[in-house]
Amino acid sequence: MISYCIVYPHPLYNLGLVSLMEKFKPGQTACIRTGLYPKECLLKISDWLGELIFIGVFSKGNDEIKLVEAIKKKSKKSQILLISTPEYSEVTRKCFIKGANGLVYVHSSEDLFLDALTRIISNEVVMPHGFRIHPDLNQMVANQRAAGRLDFHLTFREKEILALICKGLNNRTISEQLFISDQTVAVHRKNLFRKMGVKNSISLMQAAREKRLIPLL
Template sequence: MKTIKLAIVDDHLLFRQGLSHILRRFAGHEIVLEAASADELFAQLEVQHPDVVLLDLHMPGMDGRQASTRLLALLPHIKIIILSMEYSPEFILELMRVGVHGYLPKDIDQEILVEAIHQVYTKGFYIDDTVAQVMREGLQAKHSNVPQSQPYSVSRLLFDLTRREKEVLTLLCEGYSSAQIAEKLFISFRTVEGHRKNLLEKTGATNAVSLAMFAVKHHLLDSL
């Protein structure tokens, strides 16, 4: 597997050094960039090209949300994992809408962090059970007073989804890549990508993360 190039952005030197030390112990990673602020990150991006950025949420100057927005506008292919001690539904939902690919607490177990990095790099997103619960509760609270005349009907959507689209949706939300889904369902990669495109169109989602958010919000996986 290709070595994953990592950037660590955090204003606490000790945390950056500790995280760098931990990740260097695992094969398949290379720390190519360390920065104490978003401004330092963008300055170094002129010469370094990380695949995954581990980004602090609260930093002096540009915070993690602002940095993620700018970073994805400049480099849409880059993957972002937010590391924070704050597990606020509002922050998580907003960051997922911005387009970040994962959200983890700073006290996460090192093996889980490494797994999250690999999933974000290979599959496009990582959502653990805690974040999924936070997303579910936050979305339910936010939309509890939404009128019934919504622009889509979930029951109609479930009716419109084909059996294969439901299978693909379930596996996508479980973190499988398109190649893995193709192998698991004994269909071609191109066919999986076609089903994925149809799912995005039917749900109005823009990427795998927002598709997972849609599924969590409407309890689609419970109904499939």
């Protein structure tokens, strides 16, 4: 049974998500709460936490960012799926940095949304096509040249894989693009975690951003 809650105070939006969750896993989902406000959630997080948390991001404030951070501090196992539009990309980027696991746009098709749910439940990172957590790649190149030496060394292949991870690609897709096995990608991903001192892909993306790192492709 997959327990979930919806953080967005819009009845029709909530009904739509509940219906999609029933299609996703008929008879295997349980809705804990709907219609929640971010500020309300921050006060009593333990009362509504589920395995899957939908957060609607339709404002340019900081409440959703604070909520994502608070959820991840309380429960590492909770998967957070943001639902938003490109207009609020700056907020959703910050939510990813704080630990959000995925993003789908509100205008996405039903099939795309259900695919995103499957990937989220499998602990994959889900992002819309063209969405990036990190800055523009050209700017990152300039930043790296200005930053000088790093405190660790990445191989050419690790840099290739880091670039694709930062685009939100999973191991299978990366292996297909680079013509290597899934297992090889997994080993490189673990090496990147170790070298950059992180424990998951979201933290890896954040570290790459903070260190102004760009793969030399």
